[in-house]
Each structure stands twice: as structure tokens, then as C-alpha cells.
Amino acid sequence: MTVVDGARPVQECNASDICGADELLALTSHCRPVIIRGHCYDWPVVREAAQGVYAVIAYLAQFDGGQTAEYFSAPAALEGRYHYGEELSGFNFSREAMKVRDALSRIAANALGQSETGYMGSLSIDAHFPGFAAENSSPALGVHIQPRLWVGNRSTVACHYDSYDNLACVVAGRRRFTLYPPDAIGDLYIGPIDHTLSGQPVSMAAGFAENAAAYPRFAQAKAKAVIVDLNAGDALYLPKLWWHQVEALDPFNILVNYWWDGFSAGRDSPYAALLLSMIAIAERPAPERAAWRAYFDHYVFRPGGHPLAHLPEEKHGVLGPLEQGNYGRIRTLVMRMLRGG
Known part of the structure; x- marks a missing residue:
């Protein structure tokens, strides 16, 4: 197994080690991937999948809600390698809406x-x-926390990240995750954020060994990669912001996943703050950006602790705990500024 950061292997545990919300919360606070062997091995869908494709299709069909879904398809010659087309002008796959039952067939x-x-x-x-x-x-x-289902043939989903913590449960076929830590972003050659395959920006370098000359820094990202192979019944806890390429290795595969953010203070997302920072800071002169970085470190990332630790807590004002009404106070200030008030 490849190691993360050149030192520590990805953690691995058994289903009995993660038997409740407290254990899972402890994982999320460390922001590192964890393999959970046998986490969903006792699920009926896993047992049906072991009987073959048509057994598990029949099992899923009994729950079919009659809805329509988006079906992605590509020529067999591409081996399910979904990505951009030539010159980023389009994609190498097609999408169409169809009834779930028809897509399963x-x-x-x-x-x-x-x-x-x-x-x-x-x-x-x-x-x-x-x-x-x-x-x-x-x-x-x-x-x-509502589950989601992914079902398909052999495929490679391009390397991307999610803004939520993810518990990915393999229930049919085998899955291979190639993971890169968040700080590999600068070496992954990320594509556009507003012209994407399916919502999230993707790496233009990961999974394309033939383009090594075009992406020389990718070797640094590759040195940080960790490759995780999962069988039916296994699960992977994948922290938010970790980059991951996902390969479904068998002709028929099913994954059930859960997304959540256990540390959200409200409906405002870190990604929204990132986008706003792009227009407020990204094109300012380099010395000014460096100055703002110091302020972000002090007030937001807080490597030295709370910015007002030298004052009594009752004097922290809106920098006190968000749950004590300061979330709403800060949000009101921001919305007033955005409206020009």
C-alpha cells in the first residue's frame, strides 16, 4: 500500500471498531482516511450481489420508486474512463434521462x-x-444523513474532491480509490471550476500517465498518493477535501455513500467563502495578498489559538462562540456589506 505524506499508511479497522456516531465523529476530527473492513457485509444487498447481477437487480427493483434519473454512457472502448473531450470543448460521454428501472436493465x-x-x-x-x-x-x-446510490459498469471517475465527509460503502463489485491529501491541489493540475464533468472540478493529470510531460509537477502529488482496494462489504471514510479517483473494477458495481458535515455552524459553506475571497483578494498585488494571508491565519485558521485569548471571554464580542448568537451577528454584518449598506 502506498503511504500518505511519505510516512503514515492509511488507517484500517474492522466494522466492530466503528459501531456508533461517537466513533465516527472521532474519525472526522482527524481528517484522515480510514478503511472499515466488513462495515456493510451483513447488508441484504451485499448478500444478493454475491448471487450475481440479476439477483441484485431484482432486489433493487422491488424498491424502485418509479423515478427518472440521469444515465451516463460511453463507448465500451473507453473502458468507462469518463472525462473531457478534445480541447475541453465537451465530454467523452453522453447523458440522458430515463426511468431508473430501464437504466438498471x-x-x-x-x-x-x-x-x-x-x-x-x-x-x-x-x-x-x-x-x-x-x-x-x-x-x-x-x-x-441520507444515503445515495451509485450503480454501473466498469468505470473510472476522474480525480475530484467533495466538500463533505464521505462514508463510501461498497456493496457489489470491487472499488479502487486513489487518494491525494488536500495539500496536493497545486500539483494535480485542476481543471475549470465552472465547466465540470458532474459538479466538482477534476484533476487533468491524475490517471493519465501518457501526459506526464505536460504535467511535470504531478510527480509530487503522486508521491503523496494512497491506493485503497475495497471488496463488497467494505467501507471507506473519506474526509472532506481529500482528492480521490474512483475505479469500479468489475463489469457490475454498486456503491452506497453518505455525505455530511458534522462541524457546520449554519447554512453558509466554506466553499462560498472561498469563492468570495477569489473576487475580493485573488487579483490584488502580491504584497497585499501576503498581508491578508496573515489576517486570515490570525482570525480564521488560528495556528496560535484564539485571536482574543489575551482578553477575558466576556470581552470577545462577535469572536465568541458561534453557538452563542455570534453566527447570526457575523452573518448580518456580512450581508449588510454585500448589499452595500
Whole structure:
């Protein structure tokens, strides 16, 4: 197994080690990936998948909510390597809306050797397969965290990141995750943020060994990579902002995942703050950007602790705990500034 940061291997544990929300919360605070072997091995869907493609398709079909979903497909010659087309002008795959039941049948047929590969991704289980979660649920997550389902043929999903913590549960086929820590971003040659394959920007270098000359810094990112292979029944806790390329290795594969943010103070996201910083700071002179970096470190990232630690807590004002009404006070100030008030 490749190591992260050249030193520490990814942590691995058994299902019995993560049996509740407290154990999972402890993982999220460390912001490092963890393999959980056998986490969903007892799920009925895993048992059905072990019987073959049509057994698990029939199992899923009994929960079909009659909804329509987006179906992605590509010629079989591409081996499910979904990415941009030539010159970033388009994509090398097609999308179409179809009934979930029809898409499942098409994916099952592809698994037997058809002329395409296909998949459906990020399907809300409550909407598309009502009742599925009651029989197949993670004991480490509350019912308020809604699962999503990914089903398809052999594929490679381009290296990207998510803004939420992720528990990815493999229920059919094998999955390979190639992970890069957040600080590898500068060496991954990230594509556009407003012209994406499916929402998130992707690495233009990861997974393309033939383009090594065009992306010389990628060797530094590759040195930090960790490769994780999961079998049906295994799960991976993947912290937010970790880059990951996901390969479905078998002709038919299913993944169930959960996204959540256990540290959110409200509806405002760090990504929104990042975008606002782009227009407020990114094109200012370098010396001024360096000055603002010092202020961000002091007030936001806080490597030296709380910025007002030298004052009594009752004098911290809006820099006191967010849960004591300061979230709303700061948000009011920001919204007033954005409105020009």
C-alpha cells in the first residue's frame, strides 16, 4: 500500500471498531482516511450481489420508486474512463434521462458485454429506492444523513474532491480509490471550476500517465498518493477535501455513500467563502495578498489559538462562540456589506 505524506499508511479497522456516531465523529476530527473492513457485509444487498447481477437487480427493483434519473454512457472502448473531450470543448460521454428501472436493465446488459458502459450516480435512496435504507443502513450514522446510490459498469471517475465527509460503502463489485491529501491541489493540475464533468472540478493529470510531460509537477502529488482496494462489504471514510479517483473494477458495481458535515455552524459553506475571497483578494498585488494571508491565519485558521485569548471571554464580542448568537451577528454584518449598506 502506498503511504500518505511519505510516512503514515492509511488507517484500517474492522466494522466492530466503528459501531456508533461517537466513533465516527472521532474519525472526522482527524481528517484522515480510514478503511472499515466488513462495515456493510451483513447488508441484504451485499448478500444478493454475491448471487450475481440479476439477483441484485431484482432486489433493487422491488424498491424502485418509479423515478427518472440521469444515465451516463460511453463507448465500451473507453473502458468507462469518463472525462473531457478534445480541447475541453465537451465530454467523452453522453447523458440522458430515463426511468431508473430501464437504466438498471441497460447496465445489467452492459455487464454481459454490450457496446457501451453506463452508470447512474448520486441517486437519493429515499426518492429513488424508498425502503432500501431501512434494510441496509450504517449503524454509525443517524437517520438524518441520507444515503445515495451509485450503480454501473466498469468505470473510472476522474480525480475530484467533495466538500463533505464521505462514508463510501461498497456493496457489489470491487472499488479502487486513489487518494491525494488536500495539500496536493497545486500539483494535480485542476481543471475549470465552472465547466465540470458532474459538479466538482477534476484533476487533468491524475490517471493519465501518457501526459506526464505536460504535467511535470504531478510527480509530487503522486508521491503523496494512497491506493485503497475495497471488496463488497467494505467501507471507506473519506474526509472532506481529500482528492480521490474512483475505479469500479468489475463489469457490475454498486456503491452506497453518505455525505455530511458534522462541524457546520449554519447554512453558509466554506466553499462560498472561498469563492468570495477569489473576487475580493485573488487579483490584488502580491504584497497585499501576503498581508491578508496573515489576517486570515490570525482570525480564521488560528495556528496560535484564539485571536482574543489575551482578553477575558466576556470581552470577545462577535469572536465568541458561534453557538452563542455570534453566527447570526457575523452573518448580518456580512450581508449588510454585500448589499452595500
